Amino acid sequence: MLKLQKVSFSYDKEPVLKNISFKIEKGQNVSVIGESGCGKSTLLKLIYGLLHTEGKITWNGKELLGPNFNLVPGEPFIKYLAQDFDLMLPLTAAENVGKHLSNFYPNKKKKRIKELLEVVEMEDLADKKAKLLSGGQQQRIALARALAKEPELILLDEPFSHIDHFRKNNLRRRLFSYLKEKNITCIVATHDSTDALSFADRTFVLKNGNIYAEGSPEDLYQNPPNKYVASLFGDVNHIMLKNLIADEKSRKRVVLYPHDISIKNSSPIKAEVKKTYFKGENFLIHASLNGEEILVESKKDIKPGRKVGISVAQKLIDQRLK
């Protein structure tokens, strides 16, 4: 189990992280999400032991003492994949993956490299020099290298940032099922909510140096405590209740995703369409509701200037206001 107790850190005067405490069970996949600069990378560096904190970090009860106590920063049973991949560019993809593996059993090493290259779908480029690989291919090799010695805990900082959409979903599925199969604990720092939604057991939202919200991805998505959390999952509205409900007097607002709002022409609540964006399966409609800008999902294209009726289930409003 990984345990953090009152972990704080500042690069200069302003604290980046303030008294962070949490526990992560063995084999759990945790995502850390939050806006750029909120301290996600700093948190991973603290856990790995690259930065020093006055707080306490333990793995299975053993304190991880950090750079003030270790000559070589980093713990051997933890792997940290930084945003820069740090590959040996003159070496081939396969040589990079096997760099930290023992040469004592060459056949075993060869088999392991092959297995890892399969996880990241790079078997075809095994003999290509790292300097000749694209950014996304280099990132996949760096991932395979981080897995090579089967760490107990793996810390991944934006692990799919250079990988094209086409390959990303498949790679995510392969990587996270591999980690589950081997019972490797994993923390992913990401601003891409799809990393958090489909694969994480738990999600921490960082803001202003604190864990601002925490829960299963489903729960955070369905019941976002506020606009900040909801906006990490995509487009979001923060609509005045009085623009949605007749006779409402308060200045309260409700958080709604575009797909929470339906277009229903019989509805007396009318919005004027400003612009329509094609999104593949549907359209995103930018409309004005009593002067408030809103985003609504629609199955059909609707021309700007048209007035449409909109409706939101009362049950959903009640749930979001809880």
Ligand SMILES: Nc1ncnc2c1ncn2[C@@H]1O[C@H](COP(=O)(O)OP(=O)(O)OP(=O)(O)O)[C@@H](O)[C@H]1O
């Ligand atoms: N070496 C450094 N020296 C001084 N300040 C730093 C250093 N590294 C990061 N910071 C600052 O610390 C804060 C947190 O940075 P960090 O890289 O942890 O954020 P992040 O959430 O990972 O951001 P991103 O999503 O953009 O990678 C930022 O305000 C950043 O400017």
